Amino acid sequence: MRNRLVRLVALLFLTASIARIGAAQVGEPFCMGDSCPCGNDDPTAGCGNDGLDGDPLTGARLSRSAGTTNIFADDLVLTLEGATPNRFGMILIGAQAVQNPLGDGWLCIALGSAGIQRSAPQQTGESGSFSQTRFVAYAEGLATVPIGTGTQLLFQGYYRDGGGPCGSGFNLSNALPVTFTAGPVETELAGRALGLYPYFDFVDVFNQMAPIEATIDPTLFPGIQSLSGQAFVVESRSRIEWDNDSSLIDARGASTPVTFSGGDVSGNVFELDAGTLATPTDSRVSAGYDVVIDFDGDGLLSDGDFIDGRGDEDGLTVFRDPTAPGPYATVEATHDHGGNFERQRIYYPANIAELGELPLIVVSHGNGHNFTWYDHIGEHMASWGYIVMSHQNNTGPGPNAASNTTLKNTDLFLGGLDEIEGGALFGHVDGHRIVLMGHSRGGEGAAIAYHKLFVGTYVGENYGHEDIRLVSSIAPTVFTFFVNPHEVPFQLWTGSADGDVTGAPGDTGAQTYHLLTRAEGQRHSVTYHGVGHGAFHNGNGGLVAAGPCQVARNGTHALMRGLMLPTVRHIVDGEEAAEEFLWRPIQSLKTIGWPASECVDVSYEYWNAPSADAFVIDDFQANPELRLSSSGGQVTIEVDALVEGILQDSNGQLQHDPSDGMNGMTRCSSIDDARGIAFEFSGPASLEFEVVPEARNLTQYTYLSFRACQGTRHPLTTAELADLTFLVTLRDGHGRSSKIRIESTGSGIIEPYQRGTLGAGLGWANEFETTRLRLTDFVSGLPGLDLTDVVAISFDFGRPGQSQVGRLGMDDIELIQK
Amino acid sequence: MRRSIIFSIGALALTVAAVTAHQQRSQGGGLGDAEGQPASAVVTLLHAQPYVMEESYTGWWRAEQPQVDAGWLLVLRVPPGLAELRQSLTRVLYVGEETAERWNSGQPTGNIVVTVPWERGADGLPAPISSGECIWFGTPELPERVDAARIASERQLAASAQLPVLTAEDLQDAQQVGGGLLEVRDSHELGYAIADLIETYSPEETVTIETLRITPTE
Structure with missing residues (x-):
């Protein structure tokens, strides 16, 4: 009686499950291990087995482990796990739900109108599991189970289980309903060819005027072999925009015919663009595009086409030269608030009246340096649509004193916008998007300033720690034990040739990486060979450098501009693609305007913000x-x-x-x-x-x-x-x-x-x-x-x-x- | 005739050791064996002038962060290498029981302008600097971490090293150059006087001079 009741409930559940899979494509697992043949119940999987753990009350589970139900991608991966190790198993495929005892478990699928089939046998291996994919291609060889758009099939794992609890020698998993779908295949297409395996690097960011290549890997998508199509590069659209407009309008003027052969990636790379893609002339530093291979030639993004950038992200992003000045003429002005260490140099776009609220970059100089020595940052970033305030900094006593100057000057600036420059900046500074940037003792001071905001030992009149979007420390000292950027995105700049903040072990207060160690959020570190301490500013004195192949100020400033703009674009402005500048090695992505000297070498460290997804x-x-x-x-x-x-x-x-x-x-x-x-x-x-x-x-x-x-x-x-x-x-x-x-x-x-x-x-x-x-x-x-x-x-x-x-x-x- | 403070041979040796250690450091090494020893590098006290202010400022150059409204404005001639402003730990300049507040790098002249917070006397003016006081570079530290106990310890080190002290004649000569009491509204205004002194004694430091002469924006 109990068995019949359970089965009735299970079938009712299955009916509901299949009804839902139209939306979900892969539906809820059903036919779980209830009322199993010898009491070997496992309501979370199939009926209990000898299995990996020897526990007769744990069974094998079949689930989707990867891929989609798109028949053109044919990349659905189903995984059977929890089976008995080193035994044969297979996936049963059918179209009708039943629930009949079989072996040590339940047979959950039956022939139906499409018939029941099985995949090729596989070994469960040491882990007691195996995966199966390419169901569409497999079905092509079978007369009874063709898979097309809307095909609903049921899958169940079968495996040998010699020591199983009921003694039959085999068992089954739960079952899984799948509805196959059509639509475009979303995958990476753009990138660059490599001379070594894996022969292609799927990346998103390209320099302006640089060639862009694309490919589809036939080993991942066997269905494209021998297919021809037209490659389109389309101005980037969001997912909703694609939903509303599937027309393919090539940004290059014409699409490119492509044909895919068999073999591996190396034989299927084609040039997508020779460097002709347009970039903006306004304050945007990049242009986004989506890439489509139109296989059916209908000029629309449609079933079976491949697309890179179907979602809200760009398929590829073409960057302008981030070292070159931006589109805006800039104004440079000096303001003195009248107190101790309250002189400021301010940089902003000359047409600021036409602009909205712009992020603020605060620059804090180092000891013996001057607030007027950072034009290379101020002018550059202002030309790209930022407001930069470099302030007089009280560094002589130490970085703690400097941090107070940073905090106070930021408050004075934000609170004085109605007076500074005759009020020209009023209403145009986004006080919720602030970068604290500092050099040397000022670099440590910037991080201390954030710490004080974070723990509340400084309470800003016009801003708080949540308004700081990035702390960027250039060759910072690290004297204080309490300095800590906490969870705010943090960037560290180090010059290996630094003759002051030497980075030498044992050199107290001069080991920049200590600060990086303490940061807890998104972190980036760049280390430049040959760059000395004085090269980071544009003021008096020498490079303060020791070691070979020293990089002059001009070269160093080009490096700084080339990294600073993408960094702020990514972290402050949320431009996703710019992140690649933070971790791709220069052999893969070197900014336009990179110094010509062969001496310049660089290493990047990069951590995403801590995430449960890692x-x-x-x-x-x-x-x-x-x-x-x-x-x-x-x-x-x-x-x-x-x-x-x-x-x-x-x-x-x-x-x-x-x-x-x-x-x-x-x-x-x-x-x-x-x-x-x-x-x-x-x-x-x-x-x-x-x-x-x-x-x-x-x-x-x-x-x-x-x-x-x-x-x-x-x-x-x-x-x-x-x-x-x-x-x-x-x-x-x-x-x-x-x-x-x-x-x-x-x-x-x-x-x-x-x-x-x-x-x-x-x-x-x-x-x-x-x-x-x-x-x-x-x-x-x-x-x-x-x-x-x-x-x-x-x-x-x-x-x-x-x-x-x-x-x-x-x-x-x-x-x-x- | 203005008289220089002449060092003993021992003190000069310490100075040389300090400069050498500093040069080593710029090449990436730590400070040398002289790190734990004071280095009396002041060759000449060139200028001394008392000042008072209507509005006090926070004295960040020592850990106690006192409010400062009076002190001495001094010009000292020191070895340029030792005077150089750097990021890493450098020797703290002491005047008696106070840390000196540096305003310029002293490059290339070796002439540095400092303010030294000083107690007011009964007359409301900065008390005199006593003969027998010492002006010296102590061991490397951040001034903001130096407290009274550290100063006492540094003074002991200086005494043990038998560093030369100021004579009444040194002070008299320097005050004759410095002139009478300087009365200013606040530290900002004090900066104008400092700029003038830097222009006189270390005129190559034009950026610092210009910075200190910027006036509050109307």
């Missing part, structure tokens, strides 16, 4: 055991001399010292606790991190991100003084793996700046840089790797074609979304 594999902050990651996974160490601990040099000297495993690290003062690892290799070696079960479906992330640096002056660093390269390998639960060279999309890990003193040898403080590898690149051309079940991430060193020896530091291995 997963940290290992940041070394927890589980100090060497062989256990912070996420709880096993770490397999096949490198030499690995140490894990605080990222700080222990003796203040830079010469190689085997007893100082963190030689050259400058990340922590005595109160900071940023931890990481350092190790070396002198031949084939590897470091493997287990991916814990809850994170193994990598399709929910965009990039694998990690930070690494070379160990300064280490004999294994100096033995091959160049960018250090290695492989990153993903391995799935079935033992299949895929490798990418880290230099494929940009560069290896930069060599230390060759500056002397502090002991024998050359090489300055260790420079971390962020590397991001797109996860789908690991399956480009290699469809065998199951991205829904990646069990390990490995860093492989000393392989052929890679650096043969080296000393590395590493930190923050994580999976992140775009």
